[in-house]
Amino acid sequence: MFKRNLIAAAVALALANPALAQDSELGKIRDEIKQMKDAYAKRIQLLEKRLSEAEAKTGKAESAATKAESTATKAEQNSARAETATASLVSARSGENAFNPAISLILQGTYANTSRDPNTYQITGFVPSGGEVGPPRRSFGLGETELVMSANIDPYFRGVAIVALAPEGGIGIEEAYFQTLALSRGFTLKGGRFFSGIGYLNEQHQHTWDFQDAPLVYKSFLGNQLKQDGLQLKWIAPTDLFMEVGAEVSAGDQFPGSDRNKNGIGGSSVFATLGGDIGASTAWRAGASYLQMSPNGRSYQDADSLGGATTNTFTGSAKMWGVNGVLKWAPNGNTTYNNFKLQGEYFRLKQNGTLNYDDTAGSNVFGTVNGSFQSSQPGWYLQGVWQFYPRWRVGYRYDALSYSTLSNGIVNNGLGPAAADFPVLASHSPTRNTLMLDWSPTEFSRIRLQLASDKSRLGLTDNQVFVQYIYSMGAHGGHKF
Amino acid sequence: MNTQLRFFLLTLTWLAAGPAAAALNIFACTPEWGALSKELGGEKTNVYVATNALQDPHRVEARPSLIARARSADLVVCNGAQLEIGWLPLVLTQAGNAKIHAGQPGYFEAARFAAMLEVPASVDRAQGDIHPGGNPHLHLDPRNIAKVAAALSERMAQLDPSGADSYRARTKAFLERWQQAILRWEKEAAPLKGVPVIVYHKNMSYLIAWLGMREAGSLEPKPGLPPTASHLSDLLAQQQREPAKAIILAAYNDPRGGDWLAERAKVRVLILPFTVGGNNKAKDLFGLFDDSIAQLLTAR
Numbered sequence: 001m002f003k004r005n006l007i008a009a010a011v012a013l014a015l016a017n018p019a020l021a022q023d024s025e026l027g028k029i030r031d032e033i034k035q036m037k038d039a040y041a042k043r044i045q046l047l048e049k050r051l052s053e054a055e056a057k058t059g060k061a062e063s064a065a066t067k068a069e070s071t072a073t074k075a076e077q078n079s080a081r082a083e084t085a086t087a088s089l090v091s092a093r094s095g096e097n098a099f100n101p102a103i104s105l106i107l108q109g110t111y112a113n114t115s116r117d118p119n120t121y122q123i124t125g126f127v128p129s130g131g132e133v134g135p136p137r138r139s140f141g142l143g144e145t146e147l148v149m150s151a152n153i154d155p156y157f158r159g160v161a162i163v164a165l166a167p168e169g170g171i172g173i174e175e176a177y178f179q180t181l182a183l184s185r186g187f188t189l190k191g192g193r194f195f196s197g198i199g200y201l202n203e204q205h206q207h208t209w210d211f212q213d214a215p216l217v218y219k220s221f222l223g224n225q226l227k228q229d230g231l232q233l234k235w236i237a238p239t240d241l242f243m244e245v246g247a248e249v250s251a252g253d254q255f256p257g258s259d260r261n262k263n264g265i266g267g268s269s270v271f272a273t274l275g276g277d278i279g280a281s282t283a284w285r286a287g288a289s290y291l292q293m294s295p296n297g298r299s300y301q302d303a304d305s306l307g308g309a310t311t312n313t314f315t316g317s318a319k320m321w322g323v324n325g326v327l328k329w330a331p332n333g334n335t336t337y338n339n340f341k342l343q344g345e346y347f348r349l350k351q352n353g354t355l356n357y358d359d360t361a362g363s364n365v366f367g368t369v370n371g372s373f374q375s376s377q378p379g380w381y382l383q384g385v386w387q388f389y390p391r392w393r394v395g396y397r398y399d400a401l402s403y404s405t406l407s408n409g410i411v412n413n414g415l416g417p418a419a420a421d422f423p424v425l426a427s428h429s430p431t432r433n434t435l436m437l438d439w440s441p442t443e444f445s446r447i448r449l450q451l452a453s454d455k456s457r458l459g460l461t462d463n464q465v466f467v468q469y470i471y472s473m474g475a476h477g478g479h480k481f
Numbered sequence: 482m483n484t485q486l487r488f489f490l491l492t493l494t495w496l497a498a499g500p501a502a503a504a505l506n507i508f509a510c511t512p513e514w515g516a517l518s519k520e521l522g523g524e525k526t527n528v529y530v531a532t533n534a535l536q537d538p539h540r541v542e543a544r545p546s547l548i549a550r551a552r553s554a555d556l557v558v559c560n561g562a563q564l565e566i567g568w569l570p571l572v573l574t575q576a577g578n579a580k581i582h583a584g585q586p587g588y589f590e591a592a593r594f595a596a597m598l599e600v601p602a603s604v605d606r607a608q609g610d611i612h613p614g615g616n617p618h619l620h621l622d623p624r625n626i627a628k629v630a631a632a633l634s635e636r637m638a639q640l641d642p643s644g645a646d647s648y649r650a651r652t653k654a655f656l657e658r659w660q661q662a663i664l665r666w667e668k669e670a671a672p673l674k675g676v677p678v679i680v681y682h683k684n685m686s687y688l689i690a691w692l693g694m695r696e697a698g699s700l701e702p703k704p705g706l707p708p709t710a711s712h713l714s715d716l717l718a719q720q721q722r723e724p725a726k727a728i729i730l731a732a733y734n735d736p737r738g739g740d741w742l743a744e745r746a747k748v749r750v751l752i753l754p755f756t757v758g759g760n761n762k763a764k765d766l767f768g769l770f771d772d773s774i775a776q777l778l779t780a781r
Contacts, residue, residue, distance in 0.1 A: 158574065184579040186552050236552045236577050242545035275545020280533055283544040328542070332535035334733055335542065390707050390735070442705060443540075443567070444606060473606075476563070478571040481543050 101151035101159075104474035106207045108143030110136045116462040123220045124458035125403040125428035126377065127314065127351070128300040129255040131223025135213070135454075135464055142167035143468070146174065146207065148477060156182045162205070174205075174227070186236040196226040197234065197246045197271045198289035199345055200324040208479050210341070210385045211436055212450045212466045216399040217379030220430075221320060221349045223255040226291070228267065242275035242285070256318035256349060257293030267293040275481075280333045285481065286325045293318045295353075305420040308362025312422070314373060316353010322346060328481070337390050344382040351375045357410050357417050369416040371409030378402050383434075391440050399432040430456040446470045505641045508554035508581070510565050511538055513620040514591055514629075516757040516766050518558050520655050521634050525644040529554070534759035537733045538564055539610065539705065543571035551576035554587070556640055558633065561590030562597065562617035586639055592617060594632040595625040598686050610705025620756070622687035623663050623770055627656055662767055667692075670774050672781055677725040679716065679742070681708075681734040684755065688773065697725040700738045708738035720746040727780035731755035751776045 112118070114135050121134030136143065145165040153159045158181050162174040177192030195203045201218060202225055214224045230250030237243035252267025253259040260266050269292065275285035299313040323346050330339035355373035359366055383397035406427075411419050419426065432455060438448035447469050454462040505526045509515030515530030522528065529550045532541050538560070551557065551572045559565050573582055580587035597615030604613045619625045634652035638645035670692045677697035678689065683704050689696050698719060702712040720742070728739045728750045739750045753773045754763035762772040 179574065181574075181582055182579045183577060186577040188575070188577045234577065236548065236575075238553045240546075240549055242549035244548075273545070275549070277544065277546045280535070283542070283546065285545045328544075333533060334536045334540075336537040336540050336733075337735055442606075442610065476566045478543060478567050478569075480571060481545060 099151070101149040102475035104148045104472055104477050106146035106148070107469070107471040107473070108145065108207060109469055110141050110143060110212065111467040112136045112138050112141060113465040114138060114462055115464070116457065116460060121456065121462075122424060123216065123401065123430055123456045124424060124426050125406070125430065126220045126401060126425075127375070128424060129220055129223035130300065131219065131225075131255065133214070133219035133224055135462070136466070144172075144206070146205070148475075150475075152181065153178065156180065186238060188234045190232040190234070191230070193227055193229050194232060196228045196248060196250075196269060196291070197232060198226065198269050198291050198320075199322055199347070200285075200287060200326055200343065201345065202226055204480055207470050207472070210343075210383065210393075210395050211397055211434055212448060212468045215345070215379075215381035215383075215397065216401050216430055216432055216456060217345065217347050217381055220379060220401055221256065221347055227254055228269075229253065230265075230267070240276075242273070244273045244275075246271050252293040252295075255298070256291075256295060256320065256351065258295040258298030260294065260296040262296065267291070281331055282327065282329050283333075283481070284325070284327045286323075288323045289321065291318075291320045300424070302422060302424050304359055304363055304365070304417065306363045306365070308359055308364075310362055310421065311358045313356040313358070314351070314353055315356075316351060316373065318349065318351045320347055320349045322348070326481075335387070337387075339387045341385045342383075343385075344380065346378065346380040348376065348378040350377075355408065355410060357421070359417075359421075366416045369410050371411075371413060371416075373408055375404075375406040377404045377406065385436075393436075393438050393440070395434075395436045395438075397432075397434040397436075399430075399434070401430045403427050403429045426458050428458040430454075432456065443476075444472050504644050505637060506553055506555045508551050508557045510557070510559035510569060511620075512757040512759075513626075513766065513769070514558045514560060514633075516769075517626060517630055517633065518637075520766065521630060521648055521652050522637060522644075523647065523651050525641065525647055526637070534754060534756045534763070535733050539567065541565070541568045543568040543575070547572050548575050551581060552578050554578065554581055556587050556589060556636065557581040558589045559591070560617055560619070561592030562614035562619070563612045564592075564617035586636065589633060589636050591625075591629045591633075592619060594628050595619040595622075596628070598690060599683065609701075609703030616683055616686050618684040619687055621685060621773075622691040623659065623666065623766075624691065625687065626766060627659055627663070630656060630659070658767075662770070666770055666774050670777070673774075673777055676777075676781060677723070678777075678780070679720075679725045679728045679748075681728075681730045681739060684731055684734075685729055685753070688753075692774075692777070694777075697723070700728070700742070707735070713738060713742055716742055717745055720748065724748065727751050727777070729753055729777070732759035749780055751780060753777075 112135060118135045118137060144167070147163045147165065150158070150160040158179045160179070161176040164172040164174045166172060173193055175194050177190050177194040180189045183189060197203055201209065201214065202222065218224055228248055228250035230248055232246060232248040234244060234246040248269045249265045250267045252265070257267045269290060271287060271289035273285055273287035277283050294317055296315050297313055299311050302310050302312055304310050325344055327342045328339065352374050355371055357366065357369040360368065379401040381397055381399045383395060385393055385395035387393045406425060408422060408425060410417055411422065432452060434450060434452040436448055436450040438446055440446040448467070450466040450468065452464040454464055456462070505522060507518045507522065507526050507528045509518050509528055509530045511532055512530055512534050515528050518526060518528045531547050531550070532538060559569060579585070582588060592614060597619065600615035601611055601613065604611060630652055634648045637648045674693040675695055677695040679698045679700065680696055681700045683699060686696065698716050700708040700713070700716070702709055724746070725748060728743055728748055730736060730739050730750060730752050732752060732755050736750065736752065742748070743750045753776060754760045754769055757763055757765060757769055759769070760772065763769040
């Protein structure tokens with residue numbers, strides 16, 4: 001209104017005052033009036049545009065022809081109606097807890113029958129990884145209770161924390177990391193503690209595994225799963241074929257590394273993955289990875305030939321490369337009724353350095369002895385899981401580790417401790433056959449029966465029967481491919 | 482000029498022209514929103530549809546191919562109302578594409594622009610697989626598609642201003658045809674008012690509500706739970722008391738439960754396309770409703 005008055009006043013003034021009625025002056029005023037008019041028209045256009053956007057937002061496109069004011073109020077009414085329709089949502093949004101992270105809780109437990117004492121579990125022929133790799137305790141036992149929390153932190157970062165509550169008490173941090181949201185161009189940076197991107201199974205959470213326990217190669221080479229305290233950068237190529245490359249640097253404090261108490265980087269890894277679809281029914285991915293760590297004073301307990309306690313400490317380098325492949329099939333890609341998953345991985349762990357043998361706390365025959373240590377040992381597994389009926393799946397897994405090359409300088413010297421003083425490193429290539437049947441009433445619950453014949457120990461077979469339950473509550477977590 | 486050099490130059494021009502020809506890369510979560518994106522976007526868009534009509538939309542996996550396509554998407558057009566909760570968040574966090582995160586202009590949820598049905602007053606998984614935002618299968622009410630089309634076209638125009646005029650013109654033309662089609666369908670389907678039908682899953686609610694039909698029961702005892710023998714025999718008893726005219730299934734639903742009931746209750750099973758591509762008549766959004774109504778009319 002004010003502008004219109006101003007125009008009128010300007011026009012009146014221009015007409016009334018003959019002194020101003022010179023051509024140039026008049027032209028100037030005309031220009032000014034034109035400018036004002038243009039600005040006014042622009043503002044109207046802008047308002048109209050905003051209104052039409054508001055309409056589109058509330059899905060009221062039909063009423064585009066109706067008057068501006070009435071449309072605006074209508075739009076308000078519509079959004080108000082939509083809001084009240086979800087009354088519970090509104091209260092959740094307006095409260096102090098509106099920004100609470102998504103929370104889910106995983107409950108797990110087993111009933112276990114094993115023909116061998118789980119406390120004597122050992123993967124003979126391989127340097128112990130120090131993880132809790134043995135079977136669950138006999139009879140009823142609670143598994144880890146996992147608490148998962150995740151939310152966007154701000155427009156730039158997302159945060160995820162996964163806390164494992166151990167059945168015997170105590171809290172472990174499985175993962176706690178930030179991840180970038182805004183890097184774009186295919187880049188994602190992750191930092192904190194996270195499951196390494198090497199291998200296929202490593203990044204998957206234990207409750208999503210198709211068997212109760214990890215493959216032997218994961219138990220032996222990665223202590224079940226490799227957690228990195230560090231940084232990870234991933235890049236996805238702008239192609240229709242899925243191509244991802246990633247690199248990680250970490251403290252390298254977990255097997256095959258060790259806590260080094262040194263500045264700098266203790267472990268690093270690179271990995272690359274390809275993936276795609278074959279028609280509507282089949283999807284695949286294939287990957288390769290390389291991991292390098294520098295363990296410094298990584299030790300494990302053993303017993304000498306007399307039964308006395310010994311400590312073996314390794315310092316040197318550990319390098320591991322691996323390849324993996326996954327193929328999933330479901331008729332027309334509809335996994336609800338039938339589907340099949342074939343998955344296999346191969347790793348080779350090479351260690352090179354010095355081993356320190358110490359029996360001073362036990363028999364004290366040799367005291368401390370140093371020698372070189374080299375090993376190059378492969379391991380692999382292949383598994384298939386078939387959903388033969390809605391909710392029902394059956395699976396089979398074959399596991400193998402090969403003793404291959406292990407050269408212990410202390411034993412080779414022939415002057416000090418002999419092979420019998422390193423019983424864990426006795427020549428042995430473990431194998432295991434595992435069968436499972438599970439029933440998943442919904443996406444949120446699963447009950448599994450697993451039978452295994454485990455030849456991890458030298459010359460001994462452990463026949464295992466597990467019944468396991470996995471329940472998840474709260475936010476609907478997605479499962480990785 | 483030798484042929485190799487010529488080939489090289491041709492490839493270069495093709496490479497340079499390739500991305501320019503498709504201004505807007507759209508990643509559509511479900512076939513219906515893929516089809517709508519193509520209707521509104523035409524030549525100016527390049528639409529990738531993540532799922533097909535024979536897949537249960539609740540059970541899709543975050544396949545590597547989806548992550549690769551999301552990586553180069555300018556706009557993700559999804560259903561929302563938590564239909565894609567099991568896979569989309571994973572695809573979005575892994576794709577390394579800031580444009581398409583929730584809340585960005587490149588993230589579009591149809592459910593935000595539709596009139597939702599069956600919004601639960603409280604949520605508890607004991608009720609089965611329910612969605613807090615309401616029944617997500619909103620596209621089976623064509624009036625919702627019109628609302629979504631208006632909003633989607635504005636979003637396309639916002640992301641690709643150079644194509645704005647084209648999107649608006651195409652949307653106007655589409656909506657004119659669509660409103661006419663709705664009138665025609667409503668006229669054709671008039672005899673279906675009050676007709677009772679049994680569904681498999683609560684995935685037909687919008688179609689039933691739009692046509693004024695009546696849902697007499699569902700083969701699933703609770704949303705997301707497969708039919709059980711005891712529930713099917715309850716339905717059979719109910720069917721003998723007050724017969725429903727048909728059992729309606731989506732193309733992706735298991736026909737076994739429906740067949741069992743149909744055989745005993747002397748009622749027909751209709752396999753509706755549910756979405757674009759669900760059968761060879763549902764080639765586009767118009768075909769989807771043409772075929773669905775034609776099939777339903779056989780059940781009177």
